[in-house]
Amino acid sequence: MSMRTTSFIMLDGKATEAIEFYQEALNSKLLFKTTYGEGKNADSLPEEGKTRIAHAVLQTGENDMMVADLFPGQPYVIGNQVNICITATQQSEIEEMFNKLSEKGQVLFPLQKTEFSPCFGMVKDRYNITFQFYMNDTTSSWS
Numbered sequence: 001m002s003m004r005t006t007s008f009i010m011l012d013g014k015a016t017e018a019i020e021f022y023q024e025a026l027n028s029k030l031l032f033k034t035t036y037g038e039g040k041n042a043d044s045l046p047e048e049g050k051t052r053i054a055h056a057v058l059q060t061g062e063n064d065m066m067v068a069d070l071f072p073g074q075p076y077v078i079g080n081q082v083n084i085c086i087t088a089t090q091q092s093e094i095e096e097m098f099n100k101l102s103e104k105g106q107v108l109f110p111l112q113k114t115e116f117s118p119c120f121g122m123v124k125d126r127y128n129i130t131f132q133f134y135m136n137d138t139t140s141s142w143s
Contacts (some may be wrong), residue, residue: 003093003128008066008132012036012076015053015069028058028065036072039113045072083122083130094133101125134136 011018022028036042037050049072056067066085070076088094098111104126111121111133119135 002096003086003088006064006066006085006086006087009084010081010083011072012070013052015050015056015067017059019053019056019067020059022060022065022067026058026060028060031057031059031064033057037104038067046071077127080130085132085133087134087136089136091135094119094121094135098123098131098133101131 004133009015011017019030019033023030027094034054034057035050036045036052036054039054051084052069052070052072054071058065085117086097088097098121101123102125106124107121108124108130109122114120117134117136121134121137122130122132124130126131
């Protein structure tokens with residue numbers, strides 16, 4: 001299995017501002033950015049939610065950092081801004097890790113197919129650390 005972990009910063013409407021700040025402060029390069037308004041369900045979103053960042057990837061040196069805004073209406077909780085995103089290529093491995101972290105933890109988003117991944121889910125482990133699992137057939141492409 002090919003797998004990597006990436007820091008994932010979750011904000012409440014400030015992702016665009018944060019991306020610009022990290023580009024300047026950390027000399028990061030923007031690799032990818034999309035808004036909620038560019039998604040399939042954009043028509044059902046409030047107008048102010050359409051410009052929120054659904055997903056962005058910054059490269060800082062040899063490392064990637066993901067940045068996004070919470071989905072419109074999702075509660076913003078101080079302390080939950082940084083997640084760990086595990087990107088892998090095999091669904092069975094994702095399911096195994098997800099299930100182990102779920103023990104004595106809390107499933108935030110069950111593993112399922114989404115418009116951006118054949119297998120995506122979020123879990124908060126027993127230590128209150130949030131993990132996002134993302135399956136991709138190649139872990140080197142962000143498009």
